Amino acid sequence: MRAKTLKRAVVAFALALPGVAIATVVAAPPAHADGCYTWKRNLYQGRSGDDVRxxxxxxxxxxxxxxxxxxDGRYGPKTAAAVKRFQSAYGLKADGVAGPQTYTKLYALQDNDCTPRHFSYQELDAGCGRGGWSGxxxxxTKTKAxxxxxxxxxxxxxRDLGDKPLLVxxxxxxxxxxxxxxxxSDSQHLYGTAADLVPRDSSLCDAARAARDHGFSGIYGPGYxxxxxxxxxxSRRENNSDQTSNTTVWSAPNCGIGTSGD
Incomplete structure (x- = not known):
């Protein structure tokens, strides 16, 4: 008998006994993507390690x-601020400390291969239909990461677009x-750091404008x-293998976005 079925049977039997008081049964937390990663401690500014990474x-x-x-595996001000924004976006207490509630939301968002719920390696590996991360x-390994x-x-x-689908x-x-x-010849697509998007239920300009707040240092859209x-x-700023690693280039003139970011 499976554990959940056995638990129900025990409760039902106890309820049938006169004079037996039943304590409130607290359900176990939902299963999460243990096949991916499980955090073991709270994280906050000053901590470091692979769990921070x-x-x-x-x-x-x-x-x-x-x-x-x-x-970099170091929980500094930028990481704390990002955690706060994540927490706020999902209705959690926005204190910048990664603990059980934050992890529960992350577990709900990730699959066993560590990809987020709404995107997959297959989507990001266009490869002209060839598959794989080499070439x-x-x-x-680095490209896939x-x-x-x-x-x-x-x-x-x-999420910022109202959980409306984005087609890669x-x-x-x-x-x-x-x-x-x-x-x-120097396309960021070569490094796994780029994606071309078509929003299904929002405009291209909405996507381009919102992308400015989500860690993208390269944005091109309508008007370019x-x-x-x-x-x-x-994410060219994070790609240390090319010559544009420290630059931010945004250009979607029809959306009011220039290299100044406005």
């Missing part, structure tokens, strides 16, 4: 306007794939050449 991956999309959350400037961080940023952007039309591209589709039908977002 794992948290930083998941709150990277709550960095705030023109900012990023470094994936770019970085190792397949970049794509995971990108997905968590997209999850935050999706292009993610990682190998060098051959990038050349085939006519991508720039060849971007009238999608929004491109990337």
């Amino acid at each position: 794992q948290l930083q991956i998941r709150v990277a999309g709550w960095a705030g306007t023109r900012d990023i959350v470094e994936n 770019g400037p970085l190792s397949a 970049n794509a995971l961080r990108t997905m968590w940023k997209l999850e935050a952007l999706r 039309t292009s993610g990682f591209r190998s060098k051959d794939c990038n050349q085939q589709v006519g991508g720039a 050449p060849d971007h009238g039908d999608h929004v491109h977002v990337d």
Whole structure:
């Protein structure tokens, strides 16, 4: 007999006995993605370790306007601020301390492969239909890790847009794939740090404007050449393998967005 069925049977039997008082039965917390990652302690400013790094991956999309959350394993002010924004977005106590309530929400959002609920590796690995994470400037392992961080940023952007679907039309591209589709030679798609998006129930401009608050240092949208039908977002500031790692470039003129960010 399964544990849940046995528990119900015991309670039912006890209820049938006269004079037996039944204490309130507290349900076990819902199952979560143990196959991915489980936090063992509260995290707050001053703490460090791999558990902080794992948290930083998941709150990277709550960095705030023109900012990023470094994936360095150190719980500093930027990480605390991102956690606060995450907590506020999901109706939690916004104290910047990652504890049981914050983890429960993260568990509810993540799948066993650590991807967020609404995005998948398959979506981010366009690859011109070839699959796999090799063929770019970085190792397949690093490229896939970049794509995971990108997905968590997209999850935050999706939340900001009212949990309205975002269709990813292009993610990682190998060098051959990038050349085939006519991508720039230094495209962020080569690193797993970029995605082209088409919102289903909101406008392109809404997506481009909101992306400014979610850790994306590269945004191209309506008004930028060849971007009238999608929004491109990337994390070039975090990509230390190219020459644009410390720059922020936003251009969607038809949405009132220029390189100044306004």
